[in-house]
Amino acid sequence: MAHTRIRPFNTSDTYPEQNLDNDLCQAVVTEGSGKIVWLRGQCPQNLDDAKNIDSHDPVEQTHKVMQNIRQLIEEAGGDMSHLVKVVVYITDVRHREAVYRTMGEYIKGVHPVSTGLVVQALARPEWLVEIDGTAVIPA
Secondary structure (H helix, E strand, O other), X not given: OOOEEEEEXXXXXXXXXXXXXXXXXXXXXXXXXXXXXXXXXXXXXXXXXXXXXXXXXXXXXXXXXXHHHHHHHHHOOOOHHHEEEEEEEEOXXXXXXXXXXXXXXXXXXXXXXXXXXXXXXXXXXXXXXXXXXXXXXXX
């Protein structure tokens, strides 16, 4: 089962004033049987022991979050090409470019749909970013 990506675009075109380069799209259509993987919001902590990484840097935190997302999709039997949606929560709009540039390293060529929110806080005060996602793995 292939996912149909509707209106793919790159953020370098839609946000030219920002230094971004993320492959996204407006909608993803999936058909047929397959596994839908609903990911819990991933934070900058280790999956095995739930310990926070020792960093207050948005780039390092985003790397950990995206590594967790990749690992969970792989544990479900898929890969990052199966990612169809992400929701990005950040606590400071000034971190947006750093977070999205870093996330873009993991989704290059994938074109998931994406929603971004700036929130007052996350569950722990040291967290700067949280990302949840949905993947659809073909049967």
